[in-house]
Amino acid sequence: MFVQxxxxxxxxxxxxxxxxxxSADGSLDELQFGMIDILKAQSNSDVNELTVSxxxxxxxxxxxxxxxxxLLELIGVAHANAEYHSNEKSLIAKYAKALxxxxxxxxxxxxxxxxxxxxxKEVENLLG
Numbered sequence: 001m002f003v004q005x006x007x008x009x010x011x012x013x014x015x016x017x018x019x020x021x022x023s024a025d026g027s028l029d030e031l032q033f034g035m036i037d038i039l040k041a042q043s044n045s046d047v048n049e050l051t052v053s054x055x056x057x058x059x060x061x062x063x064x065x066x067x068x069x070x071l072l073e074l075i076g077v078a079h080a081n082a083e084y085h086s087n088e089k090s091l092i093a094k095y096a097k098a099l100x101x102x103x104x105x106x107x108x109x110x111x112x113x114x115x116x117x118x119x120x121k122e123v124e125n126l127l128g
Contacts, residue, residue: 001072001073001076002068002069002070002072002073003039003042003043003069003073004042005065005066005069006066006069006070008043008044008046008047009050009060010060010061010066010070011039011043011044011047012043012047012048012049012050013050013052013057013060013061013070014039014043014070014073014074015036015039015040015043015047015048015049015050016049016050016051016052017052017070017074017095018035018036018039018073018074018077019036019049020091021074021077021078021088021091021092022035022036022077022078022080024078024085024087024088024090024091025083025085025087025088026087029080029081031080031081031082032077032078032080032081034080035076035077035080036077039073039077054094054095054098055098057095057098057099058098058099058100061099067099067101068101068105068109070095070099071092071095071096071099071101071106071109072109072112072113074092074095075092075109075110075113076113076116078092079113079114079117082117084110084114089110092106093106
């Protein structure tokens with residue numbers, strides 16, 4: 001949903017970080033990896049996973065829009081299996097800190113993603 005706010009290099013980093021988040025809880029959940037496949041499909045055609053260190057994040061994601069877009073996608077991957085594991089949450093918090101985003105901003109992003117997943121469940125129930 002927010003992949004289009006990122007350039008190709010940032011999208012490549014997103015794919016790497018999304019895999020890190022998906023495996024942070026020690027399991028390889030197919031729903032989370034399905035979300036990563038969707039991210040890849042939504043990315044530019046020249047995008048391939050790019051490994052980066054925590055220290056590199058702030059120089060790659062410089063605007064508030066880029067930082068928040070990255071975190072929203074990562075939080076979405078973490079929630080894909082309906083379990084926001086403490087290891088996933090901790091890893092995403094490290095990314096937010098490396099990007100100089102406040103705990104309050106991160107909490108607001110997490111709440112927004114949780115609302116979106118709740119709305120998706122609600123509409124599925126309405127559809128029958």
